[in-house]
Amino acid sequence: MAFKGENQMTDILQMVKSKDPNEKEFHQAVGEVMESVKPVLDRNPQYRKAKIIERLVEPERVIMFRVPWLDDQGEIQVNRGFRIEMNSAIGPYKGGLRFHPSVNLGILKFLAFEQVFKNALTTLPMGGGKGGSDFNPKGKSDNEVMRFCQSFMTELFRYIGPNTDVPAGDIGVGGREIGYLFGMYKKLRNEFSGVLTGKSLNWGGSLIRPEATGYGSVYFAAEMLSARNKNLEGATCLVSGSGNVAQYTVEKLLDIGARVVTLSDSSGYIYDEEGINREKLEFIKTLKQIKRGRIAEYAQKYSSAVYTPVDPSLEYNPLWNHKAMCAFPSATQNEINAKDAQNLVNNGIRVVCEGANMPTMPEGIAIFLENGTLYGLGKAANAGGVSVSGLEMTQNSMRLSWTREEVDNRLKMIMQSIHKTCLDTAEQYGTPGNYVNGANIAGFVKVVDAMMDQGLV
Numbered sequence: 009m010a011f012k013g014e015n016q017m018t019d020i021l022q023m024v025k026s027k028d029p030n031e032k033e034f035h036q037a038v039g040e041v042m043e044s045v046k047p048v049l050d051r052n053p054q055y056r057k058a059k060i061i062e063r064l065v066e067p068e069r070v071i072m073f074r075v076p077w078l079d080d081q082g083e084i085q086v087n088r089g090f091r092i093e094m095n096s097a098i099g100p101y102k103g104g105l106r107f108h109p110s111v112n113l114g115i116l117k118f119l120a121f122e123q124v125f126k127n128a129l130t131t132l133p134m135g136g137g138k139g140g141s142d143f144n145p146k147g148k149s150d151n152e153v154m155r156f157c158q159s160f161m162t163e164l165f166r167y168i169g170p171n172t173d174v175p176a177g178d179i180g181v182g183g184r185e186i187g188y189l190f191g192m193y194k195k196l197r198n199e200f201s202g203v204l205t206g207k208s209l210n211w212g213g214s215l216i217r218p219e220a221t222g223y224g225s226v227y228f229a230a231e232m233l234s235a236r237n238k239n240l241e242g243a244t245c246l247v248s249g250s251g252n253v254a255q256y257t258v259e260k261l262l263d264i265g266a267r268v269v270t271l272s273d274s275s276g277y278i279y280d281e282e283g284i285n286r287e288k289l290e291f292i293k294t295l296k297q298i299k300r301g302r303i304a305e306y307a308q309k310y311s312s313a314v315y316t317p318v319d320p321s322l323e324y325n326p327l328w329n330h331k332a333m334c335a336f337p338s339a340t341q342n343e344i345n346a347k348d349a350q351n352l353v354n355n356g357i358r359v360v361c362e363g364a365n366m367p368t369m370p371e372g373i374a375i376f377l378e379n380g381t382l383y384g385l386g387k388a389a390n391a392g393g394v395s396v397s398g399l400e401m402t403q404n405s406m407r408l409s410w411t412r413e414e415v416d417n418r419l420k421m422i423m424q425s426i427h428k429t430c431l432d433t434a435e436q437y438g439t440p441g442n443y444v445n446g447a448n449i450a451g452f453v454k455v456v457d458a459m460m461d462q463g464l465v
Contacts, residue, residue: 016049017042020061031114033341037121037366038065040373044448047437058464060456067120069093072113073163075141077156080149089160091139093173094120097458100171101137102127102394102401104178107185111142115341119178122365123394125451126387129426132398137173139164145180146300157188165193170201170404176397177206179340182252182297183218202404205397209409214400216415217393221363222256223416224392224423225336225384226264229361231427232382232443241265244332246357248272248325249339250296250303253363253390257336258289270327272339273303276317277327280310324348331355338363346371353379362386373444388426388447395422 021042025035042061049055071091079085090113093101103123106116116138124136141160145153168175177186186206193203200212207213216223226240233239243266247254250271258268267283271292280288288310295301307315316326324347328335335357337343341364344352349372352360360376361384362368368376368385376383396419403409410418430446433453439445 016056017046017061020065023062024065028114028117031117033118033366034114034121036342036370037118040366040370040444041121041125041448041452044445045452048449048453054460055456058460060459063459064095064124064456065121067092067094067117068096069167070113070117071139071164071167075143075156075160075163077152077159079152079155085156087141087143087156089139089141089163090116091164091167091173091175092116092120092137093167094136094138095124095455095459096135097455097462098128099133099135100169101173102134102176102397103136103138104140104176105181105185105189106138106140106178107143107145107180108140109142109144111140116140118341119365122387124455125448126391127394127398128451128454129388129429129447130391130395130398130422131425132395132422134174134394134398134401137175138178139175140178140181143180145185150184153185154188157185158192161189161192162196164189165196168193168203169197170203170401174202174397174401175204176394179251182206183208202401205400207400212400212404214396214403214415215410215412216419217396217400218252219256219259220396220419221253221390221393222258222338223260224395224419225253225257225338225361225363225389226260227392227420227423228384228389228427229334229336229359229382230264231424232359232361232384235427235431236382239264240334243267243334244269245334245336246270246327246330246332246352247336247338247363248277248327248343248367249337249364250292251338253393254336254338255289255293255296257338257363258284258292261336262286262289266334269330269332271303271306272327274318275302275304276315277325278303278306278313278315279327279330280306280313282312324351328352329355332357334359334361336361336363337367339367340364341366342369344368344372346375348372349375352376353381358382360384361389363390365390377442377444383443385444385447387451388430388443391426392419392423395419
């Protein structure tokens with residue numbers, strides 16, 4: 009089906025929606041990129057002729073499979089497993105595995121689509137993919153998680169490898185899960201290779217990998233401010249989430265001298281007017297990484313904090329309704345709607361830097377851009393995680409381990425490079441300071457040029 013003229017982008021988006029009508033997150037991700045790259049297509053008619061957009065929105069491969077496993081009561085449970093191998097034009101598929109009840113094909117396609125452009129921005133040779141399951145690790149014993157991961161890998165192992173597809177962790181998949189997955193892959197393949205990233209340090213992992221997404225988002229925010237002769241020192245910051253990304257965002261903000269007053273999980277959020285110091289952060293790490301507890305326990309321990317449970321009847325998230333200078337949404341997709349965005353602007357937020365993937369809805373993005381908020385979208389601002397995953401792949405290939413300082417320096421340099429690329433590309437295409445256009449266009453051009461070079465495949 010050929011699309012011509014000014015309505016091409018609208019027509020393609022309609023085609024995507026008609027093919028997969030229930031995948032609203034995927035439609036949203038495609039629409040955001042489409043809006044940014046129209047000037048590129050206008051300057052490069054060869055892209056339109058090659059149907060490059062039509063090819064980009066179709067995954068190269070979608071794998072879906074059942075995952076049967078036994079719980080601790082000896083009952084059979086059945087979950088659904090996925091791997092979306094979206095685009096391999098610039099390298100092996102690379103992207104996380106998410107274990108969460110909300111996981112479905114549409115969410116994973118949106119994440120894989122975003123990953124393609126994010127990975128292109130890192131300067132490292134990585135394609136884009138994503139996977140996971142609707143399995144919920146919360147409340148499961150270590151043995152149940154192990155049995156699930158082993159069953160999951162008995163199917164996934166057929167499609168991945170260090171030069172083909174290198175999964176990592178995401179929501180619900182941390183060091184424990186990566187360990188169980190890697191162990192089964194090694195048994196099935198009879199090889200020790202860099203097939204997964206996020207591994208433990210004593211068997212192929214990289215220093216700074218757990219910290220990388222959070223650290224990277226702070227580095228990106230610092231670059232946005234530095235370009236305007238400002239910095240994060242003394243800034244009050246709102247952070248959502250309380251997993252790896254949020255924890256290490258807080259840690260790096262403390263290193264810089266900023267003050268963080270919020271964290272959250274799916275049950276609610278805490279506001280600590282005194283600020284979350286290092287002692288409190290260590291409590292959070294133990295609570296979430298070891299005890300796997302709820303954020304409400306923070307307010308029970310520290311009297312300076314107020315806990316607010318989630319109220320589904322509200323049309324906004326009160327976490328984003330506090331006075332601050334910076335916001336770091338680090339929980340999940342679509343956590344900032346138009347009302348939240350307006351509340352952030354009204355409360356003096358100057359910088360929004362996304363640690364999560366697509367946490368801001370399109371109406372919210374428009375409000376940030378209209379009000380001159382420095383807005384670092386996820387595919388640029390949270391690319392630190394996959395960047396260090398790429399560095400882990402490099403270390404595995406070389407059979408070397410770099411020092412913490414070396415990996416952190418490389419991470420900082422990559423985030424500085426991504427920031428400069430976004431800024432320069434936005435300027436080049438007539439929207440100076442617009443990081444949305446800069447990131448989308450820069451990632452898009454790199455991927456589609458590689459696709460053009462490789463022919464119709």
